[in-house]
Amino acid sequence: MKKVIHYINQFFAGIGGEDKADHQPEIREGSVGPGMALNEALKDAKVTHTVVCGDNTMGTDTEKATATILEFLKDKEFDIFIAGPAFQAGRYGVACGTICKAVKEEFGVPVLTSMHEENPGVEMFKSEMPIFIGGPSATSMRKNVADIAAYANKLLAGEDTGPADEEGYFPRGIRHQVWLKEPVTAADRGVDMLIKKLKGEPFETELPISARDMIPIAPPIKDLSKAKIALVTSGGIVPVDNPDRIQSASATRWGRYRIDHMDRLKSGEFKTIHAGFDPAAADADPNVILPLDVMQEFVKEGKIGSLHPYFYSTVGTGTTQREAARMGREIYEHLKEDQVDGVLLVST
Amino acid sequence: MQLKIGNFYVKDIVFGEKLSFADGVLTINKEEAIAFILEDEHITECDIVIARPGEKKRIVPVKEAVEARVRLDGESLFPGVTGDLRMCGSGTIHALKNMSILGVGKHWGSFGDGLVDMWGEGQKYTLFGSLINLCLVIDTDEEFEQREQQKKNRAIRWAVHRFAEYVGKVVAELEPEDSETYELPPVTKRSEEVNKLPSVVLVMQPQSQMEEMGYNDLLYGWDLNHFVPTFMHPNEVLDGGIISGSFMPSSSKWSTYDFQNFPTIKSLYREHGKSLNFLGIIMSNLNVSLEQKQRSAIFVAQIAKSLGADGAIVTEEGYGNPDADYILCLVALEDVGVKTVGISNECTGRDGASQPLVTLDVKANALVSTGNVSEMIELEPADEVIGELQALARDGLSGGWPDDDELGPSVREDGSIIMENNAMFCGDMIAGWSTKTMKEF
Numbered sequence: 044m045k046k047v048i049h050y051i052n053q054f055f056a057g058i059g060g061e062d063k064a065d066h067q068p069e070i071r072e073g074s075v076g077p078g079m080a081l082n083e084a085l086k087d088a089k090v091t092h093t094v095v096c097g098d099n100t101m102g103t104d105t106e107k108a109t110a111t112i113l114e115f116l117k118d119k120e121f122d123i124f125i126a127g128p129a130f131q132a133g134r135y136g137v138a139c140g141t142i143c144k145a146v147k148e149e150f151g152v153p154v155l156t157s158m159h160e161e162n163p164g165v166e167m168f169k170s171e172m173p174i175f176i177g178g179p180s181a182t183s184m185r186k187n188v189a190d191i192a193a194y195a196n197k198l199l200a201g202e203d204t205g206p207a208d209e210e211g212y213f214p215r216g217i218r219h220q221v222w223l224k225e226p227v228t229a230a231d232r233g234v235d236m237l238i239k240k241l242k243g244e245p246f247e248t249e250l251p252i253s254a255r256d257m258i259p260i261a262p263p264i265k266d267l268s269k270a271k272i273a274l275v276t277s278g279g280i281v282p283v284d285n286p287d288r289i290q291s292a293s294a295t296r297w298g299r300y301r302i303d304h305m306d307r308l309k310s311g312e313f314k315t316i317h318a319g320f321d322p323a324a325a326d327a328d329p330n331v332i333l334p335l336d337v338m339q340e341f342v343k344e345g346k347i348g349s350l351h352p353y354f355y356s357t358v359g360t361g362t363t364q365r366e367a368a369r370m371g372r373e374i375y376e377h378l379k380e381d382q383v384d385g386v387l388l389v390s391t
Numbered sequence: 392m393q394l395k396i397g398n399f400y401v402k403d404i405v406f407g408e409k410l411s412f413a414d415g416v417l418t419i420n421k422e423e424a425i426a427f428i429l430e431d432e433h434i435t436e437c438d439i440v441i442a443r444p445g446e447k448k449r450i451v452p453v454k455e456a457v458e459a460r461v462r463l464d465g466e467s468l469f470p471g472v473t474g475d476l477r478m479c480g481s482g483t484i485h486a487l488k489n490m491s492i493l494g495v496g497k498h499w500g501s502f503g504d505g506l507v508d509m510w511g512e513g514q515k516y517t518l519f520g521s522l523i524n525l526c527l528v529i530d531t532d533e534e535f536e537q538r539e540q541q542k543k544n545r546a547i548r549w550a551v552h553r554f555a556e557y558v559g560k561v562v563a564e565l566e567p568e569d570s571e572t573y574e575l576p577p578v579t580k581r582s583e584e585v586n587k588l589p590s591v592v593l594v595m596q597p598q599s600q601m602e603e604m605g606y607n608d609l610l611y612g613w614d615l616n617h618f619v620p621t622f623m624h625p626n627e628v629l630d631g632g633i634i635s636g637s638f639m640p641s642s643s644k645w646s647t648y649d650f651q652n653f654p655t656i657k658s659l660y661r662e663h664g665k666s667l668n669f670l671g672i673i674m675s676n677l678n679v680s681l682e683q684k685q686r687s688a689i690f691v692a693q694i695a696k697s698l699g700a701d702g703a704i705v706t707e708e709g710y711g712n713p714d715a716d717y718i719l720c721l722v723a724l725e726d727v728g729v730k731t732v733g734i735s736n737e738c739t740g741r742d743g744a745s746q747p748l749v750t751l752d753v754k755a756n757a758l759v760s761t762g763n764v765s766e767m768i769e770l771e772p773a774d775e776v777i778g779e780l781q782a783l784a785r786d787g788l789s790g791g792w793p794d795d796d797e798l799g800p801s802v803r804e805d806g807s808i809i810m811e812n813n814a815m816f817c818g819d820m821i822a823g824w825s826t827k828t829m830k831e832f
Binding site: 150204205206207208214215216217218219220221222223226227228229230231232233234236237238240242244248249250251253254257290363364365 | 413431444515573589591654655657661662666667701702703704706708730731732734737739740741742743744745746747748751752753755756757758760761763765766796812820821822823825826827828829830831832
């Protein structure tokens with residue numbers, strides 16, 4: 044028998060409404076409120092414990108409430124963590140997302156929840172976990188609980204799960220290949236789609252591209268002679284001992300190295316670890332990839348105001364866009380803190 | 392232009408005394424066949440191995456696939472490659488179906504080479520897992536590229552094309568089981584009923600990104616890197632006017648077998664005169680620099696517009712950098728009022744979370760997805776490897792690796808493998824075979 048821990052708010056625990064929203068976190072044995080319906084829908088599993096917390100407590104004192112709940116769970120055995128359903132209740136939805144994310148990160152178990160599409164928790168957390176598409180209010184409780192349980196049953200039995208639209212959760216931005224149940228060839232799908240498009244009939248693209256995927260180009264720097272410029276490269280230039288152990292392909296790590304005391308990168312002190320090109324030229328003169336020599340001349344000439352004292356480096360070959368975006372965000376925090384105005388991003 | 396293809400369905404291939412075809416069984420005299428292949432002085436060793444669906448055989452590194460055929464007028468199958476130039480697209484062909492001829496390295500693999508499994512879990516990843524394959528396992532004297540990740544593989548590729556003619560001749564005098572006819576009248580000479588239907592072109596972007604000659608797809612023997620788009624009859628493609636190259640990661644590749652049987656051409660033919668008027672093909676290419684990409688997109692859009700196309704299907708032989716050519720072409724067509732559908736694979740990473748194409752545009756609003764190049768695949772050992780299994784790990788095949796911190800090597804000691812879909816031979820079946828799609832999870 045697999046074990047499930049369930050999270051609900053003060054309202055669904057029957058403690059009270061808005062006046063009890065600052066209820067402190069507690070853990071009870073067995074199922075409470077919606078947990079009973081969940082128990083019925085689970086096949087070879089049961090709700091062993093229920094965590095209850097007031098929506099205000101979770102919303103305003105998030106860190107402390109989360110830490111308390113994680114402490115409750117520390118000595119418990121459980122296979123899956125389920126929160127809600129939260130319907131259209133905004134604070135409850137955010138609370139479900141917050142605690143699910145924390146439990147996933149701390150204990151590495153699958154986490155599931157359910158919300159209505161207009162719940163702000165959906166946008167905030169849909170890439171982190173399956174959030175099942177729920178109704179606006181508790182009248183859809185039975186169905187929403189059943190959807191979560193059906194998926195949980197598959198996970199617990201080690202069965203394959205289907206794509207988001209079949210299982211009924213919000214897509215997480217994760218795309219994988221699947222074989223169509225009714226095998227229609229790409230050729231026939233393409234011709235059929237074109238005929239529909241030409242007739243003005245509705246059609247469904249297999250790769251939706253939304254305007255939000257576009258990143259606009261930044262406006263130009265008005266006066267370079269006053270600007271602080273940083274050097275960032277995906278060309279794999281690192282100190283020869285590669286102290287941050289950045290991978291030569293499919294990188295997940297980046298490093299930053301001090302350069303304000305040198306006029307150029309010296310061969311023998313720096314090299315490239317990039318596996319996607321012949322390293323001979325870059326090892327002989329690392330400045331061909333990270334042009335510190337030219338940038339220092341520009342500083343002396345007054346062409347640029349100053350150079351940020353570190354350069355940042357990773358490897359671009361085989362590196363996925365998601366990892367690249369994460370590393371970019373992390374590097375950006377440093378650049379922002381040091382009030383860098385512009386970045387020379389050197390790819391290879 | 393009328394092309395008639397008579398089909399002979401192969402039930403089995405066996406070795407025997409005489410090259411012959413009877414009752415669905417193709418018999419090959421192995422010694423004679425090997426002697427024919429060894430006529431090329433650059434081929435130092437050759438073996439021929441038969442791989443049938445269901446047999447626990449793994450074939451790697453696979454470089455090329457061709458369908459065995461014969462032209463009844465005695466002309467070569469691949470003008471500009473195996474024979475003199477002639478205009479492709481009309482006449483009668485006899486073709487051996489349910490089988491292909493595969494060019495396999497005896498040792499050395501390269502970036503664009505792939506793997507075929509004939510049984511079990513791995514079989515579904517390629518079209519060739521369900522065909523009877525005559526594998527030409529070859530070593531050559533091309534030592535200059537033996538240790539290069541990029542190989543032209545010229546001797547092996549040419550051997551396969553020549554051997555397709557050698558085998559095809561066996562059915563020249565026989566009566567086919569059934570036949571298909573492909574015919575499109577000139578664009579301005581079609582009936583009123585057909586002209587009333589929406590006009591459609593197919594835009595093909597074969598692989599041509601290597602600046603050095605010898606790696607790219609060839610059109611009538613001409614390297615498509617030195618090329619601007621032109622208008623072609625679909626029959627020219629079906630009749631050997633274009634052959635595959637040796638560069639693109641394997642799952643994104645179009646083999647010569649794909650060109651000879653291009654499913655998207657056949658689907659458009661099926662709808663011709665019913666729901667659309669299939670004008671023909673705008674043959675484009677894939678390029679390296681932005682200006683080259685833009686130039687090709689301009690040519691495609693202009694030709695489509697001048698022909699009066701209402702719609703276009705655009706399809707690319709590749710992923711990554713070529714996505715830029717693909718999206719640019721779709722957008723250029725939409726901008727001149729031609730409604731588009733794209734057919735391509737995606738690269739969303741092993742975790743599926745990465746941007747699917749290198750460039751995106753909201754105007755590309757009707758796309759067919761045929762697979763994810765970076766999907767992880769683990770497969771059990773084979774009873775027999777045709778070629779050399781280590782090539783997958785050692786030789787820089789796009790979906791294999793010598794070692795990895797977390798995953799270990801692609802080829803394990805017990806013969807089981809872990810790889811990316813990238814190295815499945817023509818695995819994303821972008822020519823139109825694919826019954827895979829991409830779904831959100």
